[in-house]
Amino acid sequence: MAKDELMNYEQALEKFEVVIGLEVHVELNTKTKMFCGCRNDFGDEPNTNVCPICIGLPGSLPAVNKRAVESSIAIGLALGCQIAPTGRFARKNYFYPDLAKNFQTSQYDEPIAFEGALDVEVPSGNKFTVNIERAHMEEDAGKLTHIGGSTGRIQGAEYSLVDYNRAGVPLVEIVTKPVYGAGAEAPELAAAYVRSIREIVRALGVSEARMERGNVRCDANVSLRPHGEAKLGTRTETKNVNSLRSIERAVRYEIQRQAAILAKGGKITQETRHWHEDRGLTSAGRPKSDTDDYRFFPEPDLVPVKPSHELIESIRASLPENPADRRKRLQAEWAFADLEFRDVVNAGLMDQIEETIAAGAKPQAARKWWTGELARLANADGKDVADLEVSPAHIAELANLVESGKINDRIGRDVLVAVLAGEGAPADIVSSKGLEVVSDDGALLAAIDEALASQPDVIDAIREGRMQAAGAVIGAVMKAMKGQADAARVRELLIQRASE
Amino acid sequence: MNEIIKKNASELVDLMASGELSATEITKAHLDRIAEINGTINSYLHVTSEAALAVAADVDRRRAAGEKLPLLAGVPIAVKDNLTTTDAPTTSGSKILEGWIPQYDATVVTKLRNELMPILGKTNLDEFAMGSSTEFSAFGPSRNPWDIERIPGGSGGGSSSAVASYSAPLAIGSDTGGSIRFPAAVTGTVGHKPTYGAISRYGLIALASSLDQIGPVSRNVLDAALLQDVIAGHDPHDSTSLPESLGSMAEAARNGSVKGMRFGVIKQLSGEGFQPGVKKRFDETLALLTANGAEIVEVDCPSFEYAIAAYYLILPAEASSNLAKFDSVRFGMRVNPGENATIERVMAATREAGFGPEVKRRIILGTYALSSGSYDKYYGAAQKVRTLIQRDFEAAFAKADVLISPTAPTTAFKFGEKVDDPLAMYLNDVATIPANLAGTPGIAIPNGLADEDGLPSGVQLLAPARADARLYKVAAALEALHEAGWGKRMMDFAPELKVGA
Amino acid sequence: MSELTPDLVRHLASLARIQVTDAEVDRFTEQLALIVDSVAIVNKAVEGDVPATSHPIPMENVFREDVVEPSLTQEQALSGAPDSAQGRFKVNAILDEE
Numbered sequence A: 001m002a003k004d005e006l007m008n009y010e011q012a013l014e015k016f017e018v019v020i021g022l023e024v025h026v027e028l029n030t031k032t033k034m035f036c037g038c039r040n041d042f043g044d045e046p047n048t049n050v051c052p053i054c055i056g057l058p059g060s061l062p063a064v065n066k067r068a069v070e071s072s073i074a075i076g077l078a079l080g081c082q083i084a085p086t087g088r089f090a091r092k093n094y095f096y097p098d099l100a101k102n103f104q105t106s107q108y109d110e111p112i113a114f115e116g117a118l119d120v121e122v123p124s125g126n127k128f129t130v131n132i133e134r135a136h137m138e139e140d141a142g143k144l145t146h147i148g149g150s151t152g153r154i155q156g157a158e159y160s161l162v163d164y165n166r167a168g169v170p171l172v173e174i175v176t177k178p179v180y181g182a183g184a185e186a187p188e189l190a191a192a193y194v195r196s197i198r199e200i201v202r203a204l205g206v207s208e209a210r211m212e213r214g215n216v217r218c219d220a221n222v223s224l225r226p227h228g229e230a231k232l233g234t235r236t237e238t239k240n241v242n243s244l245r246s247i248e249r250a251v252r253y254e255i256q257r258q259a260a261i262l263a264k265g266g267k268i269t270q271e272t273r274h275w276h277e278d279r280g281l282t283s284a285g286r287p288k289s290d291t292d293d294y295r296f297f298p299e300p301d302l303v304p305v306k307p308s309h310e311l312i313e314s315i316r317a318s319l320p321e322n323p324a325d326r327r328k329r330l331q332a333e334w335a336f337a338d339l340e341f342r343d344v345v346n347a348g349l350m351d352q353i354e355e356t357i358a359a360g361a362k363p364q365a366a367r368k369w370w371t372g373e374l375a376r377l378a379n380a381d382g383k384d385v386a387d388l389e390v391s392p393a394h395i396a397e398l399a400n401l402v403e404s405g406k407i408n409d410r411i412g413r414d415v416l417v418a419v420l421a422g423e424g425a426p427a428d429i430v431s432s433k434g435l436e437v438v439s440d441d442g443a444l445l446a447a448i449d450e451a452l453a454s455q456p457d458v459i460d461a462i463r464e465g466r467m468q469a470a471g472a473v474i475g476a477v478m479k480a481m482k483g484q485a486d487a488a489r490v491r492e493l494l495i496q497r498a499s500e
Numbered sequence B: 001m002n003e004i005i006k007k008n009a010s011e012l013v014d015l016m017a018s019g020e021l022s023a024t025e026i027t028k029a030h031l032d033r034i035a036e037i038n039g040t041i042n043s044y045l046h047v048t049s050e051a052a053l054a055v056a057a058d059v060d061r062r063r064a065a066g067e068k069l070p071l072l073a074g075v076p077i078a079v080k081d082n083l084t085t086t087d088a089p090t091t092s093g094s095k096i097l098e099g100w101i102p103q104y105d106a107t108v109v110t111k112l113r114n115e116l117m118p119i120l121g122k123t124n125l126d127e128f129a130m131g132s133s134t135e136f137s138a139f140g141p142s143r144n145p146w147d148i149e150r151i152p153g154g155s156g157g158g159s160s161s162a163v164a165s166y167s168a169p170l171a172i173g174s175d176t177g178g179s180i181r182f183p184a185a186v187t188g189t190v191g192h193k194p195t196y197g198a199i200s201r202y203g204l205i206a207l208a209s210s211l212d213q214i215g216p217v218s219r220n221v222l223d224a225a226l227l228q229d230v231i232a233g234h235d236p237h238d239s240t241s242l243p244e245s246l247g248s249m250a251e252a253a254r255n256g257s258v259k260g261m262r263f264g265v266i267k268q269l270s271g272e273g274f275q276p277g278v279k280k281r282f283d284e285t286l287a288l289l290t291a292n293g294a295e296i297v298e299v300d301c302p303s304f305e306y307a308i309a310a311y312y313l314i315l316p317a318e319a320s321s322n323l324a325k326f327d328s329v330r331f332g333m334r335v336n337p338g339e340n341a342t343i344e345r346v347m348a349a350t351r352e353a354g355f356g357p358e359v360k361r362r363i364i365l366g367t368y369a370l371s372s373g374s375y376d377k378y379y380g381a382a383q384k385v386r387t388l389i390q391r392d393f394e395a396a397f398a399k400a401d402v403l404i405s406p407t408a409p410t411t412a413f414k415f416g417e418k419v420d421d422p423l424a425m426y427l428n429d430v431a432t433i434p435a436n437l438a439g440t441p442g443i444a445i446p447n448g449l450a451d452e453d454g455l456p457s458g459v460q461l462l463a464p465a466r467a468d469a470r471l472y473k474v475a476a477a478l479e480a481l482h483e484a485g486w487g488k489r490m491m492d493f494a495p496e497l498k499v500g501a
Numbered sequence C: 001m002s003e004l005t006p007d008l009v010r011h012l013a014s015l016a017r018i019q020v021t022d023a024e025v026d027r028f029t030e031q032l033a034l035i036v037d038s039v040a041i042v043n044k045a046v047e048g049d050v051p052a053t054s055h056p057i058p059m060e061n062v063f064r065e066d067v068v069e070p071s072l073t074q075e076q077a078l079s080g081a082p083d084s085a086q087g088r089f090k091v092n093a094i095l096d097e098e
């Protein structure tokens, strides 16, 4: 793959205005699929959650999942959209082996929700309004696995295998209008927008919203135009960027790549591009061409969706607190400093911290664990901290073990690693591995005496007020206790000895 | 010929109830008939003898045990091969599905099984029901028992010829633009296309989803009504199926009457340009109705002029999408065009080899009608014509209780006559298509023989949506008037079928 | 004269994933041109503001409750497939897109 030429980011922004557009697919957490009664669970054995409808057998017909419609309306309302008095399903026709009917049942010119807006705050504290064009219902495709070749990629594969467990899983696709004016913060805005969507659908309880599992997927459109130019530039669409960090990086990359081409008088090809997280670059996919003729037409096997005023209002009345209002409330309740709270929000950890506090942790302790050690571990793993497999209840338990002095901070970090490795609840890990802090002063004094025996001059040094000499003894004691001692108590006991 | 097979379904019901005949005897008689003539007439693509006899034996056993049985229990039936059956291949008349055994039963098939009706087999059709003659079946045409050099109508020529040749008393058909009614007309049998949504389409291999409707095929009106009562009703698997019941068709058929009814003769389908013998019989029927207390009024349906054009845009458009699933991945034929061919090429080669010429023509036409730049001009405009046709019907039904027309412009034509002329073939459906576009019901019953060729002609009755019962009431009465005039049943005019090598 | 050209027919066939020979393209072009010319009259019928009808019997809000129904077994699901492996449908390589 030829390496793209990139323009320096600041220079690119000096020369061009950035316009982005985002398409976010949210997988709903209904019990069953969009158009059939198969379980909405695609982690199972391949092709076990399938039926004549979702594998597109001849003669089968779709039937709309009511819950999916209600969830879609809830998303629309939470995004400030209008709900269409008449929504209709449409067929999007194209051939691909993961698409059981070779058309996707989607919505076209009559989406369930349209014309919304979302206020998004980027890490600098700047706020932008992202206008939403539409949110529509559709079905997911099956999963392809490419076999043969070197890397399991499509290129060089000998054959492919199709699992239709995911085929027909309900999706809501949320499409923004072009977003102008974010300037240098366009990449951050893109990520913050997706984070907000994730936060909203999670608050609504309509999706698990885990990006690493593909519950939320983002396609990012980027185009550039010279400042002052009215006409939009040619855009590229970077597909399925599956973490917040990747979204930011991919948008930034596209800005720099396109700027380099345009500055040389080149033309941007309208195409889909693929983000490669490992190499930090995008590569060209399929060019958009006139073969992309999806021949949309109203789905003749389904009748229109006409949500009643009563239904819409009852869903509106049951919407959870707006996440922005909630943020204000929680910051006050938790008494976090602005900077502390912004870190929490930016890391997408509010829910986790709220749940951790609800499970009995003190606010500052909850915050420190999530934004500190958990964030560090996630980062080391290349994951998003919000997506770690750990429950807030476990973190609360862990925080309280430390708070109460049962274990010290360092042991706490070890316990956390064990929890993440799936070894169980913190208290169980502590007791099964015998990690409690040694609180028996007799044992500590014995260890102190043993250390002093090999370093006899330390006691004199302490008596003379040279406290730094204590370190060596404390270290030896901690080592003897395998770290399971409270260093402050050891120090206290050592000073006590010296004064005897 | 075994006399059992000449009985109507309602007669068979009585004979079983009185103990004169067993379901096994009846089923066996039909299977024998099939064995005797199917080689000539090719109504059945697949005969399910064992399964049919097992159901018949079960019926006999239950009856002997004194169980209360469903009304049509033990009456054998033939099923068009575009309905899925778990115990028999379902091909829709296409090579691309040859040998496919579906993983589920169509709702209508489930209802037949619940009714304990022995299913004799699967009947032939034009490939994916695209045609009017069965000449587009990948498995050879079915033949018209009145003259085996002629077509039995299509697409449901397998069902019509089975019923007309006494190899089934009843059959299931599907009607997208006349595929039940046109075959009925040319074989001297009865066929009804119910109101759209009256019968579940779940398990019907879709041709054009917004036009397709399953319906009964029989030799008399009461039998069709009895069958419709078995297969009708809401199905949660078909979102377009009507939530409400349309009442008992059998009751309507048993209370036949035309007295005081207003029959609307459609100006655009009053017989101009139709075969003289067809027109003559039609005019006589109008006179017969008048003589029996009916009123004849003329109604004008100007948009019917555009019905065929709209139909041949909507049908191919929906079909092009419905038939996309035949791609060699999950079921059906696969053709590998060579080593290392991509799946894209495998799909294209499979569809090239698996689809016949009419199917390909219509898929390409439908792809065109939906493609960007053509949509408004073709598909969109055709959907608007539908609205106009519905308005025409509405205005006509303000003046008339039912509408009446010849079912088809001609009697059965000879094989090969129209097969290379799509436009000529499409004209057979001129009278039947409007009801599909509007979703309204239509019944075709025999209307005597045309003088010039001695072949059956048909008359069609149309009613507003959901008024299927009205059609049965009127059709049963007209049938009775005809039989009284002829002194026998329509099928009794049919020459004896010569079978052999 | 019809807008149906051999190139258009070839393009439509490719959209519809049907491989066509040159002879077929010629034949379809000729036949479809006639058909298209004759169906084009629908445009004449609909001057003015006419709504489209896509469902012949107007209905709305037909839904299914979100309740799990039995699925096929893996074996049933794959029973009609021309080829399968590891519980999945097997197809030739897909090279046109990553």
Ligand SMILES: [Mg+2]
Pocket (backbone or CB within 6 Å): A106, A138, A173
């Ligand atoms: Mg989409």
Ligand SMILES: [Zn+2]
Pocket (backbone or CB within 6 Å): A033, A036, A037, A038, A049, A050, A051, A052, A053, A054, A055, A168
């Ligand atoms: Zn399913």
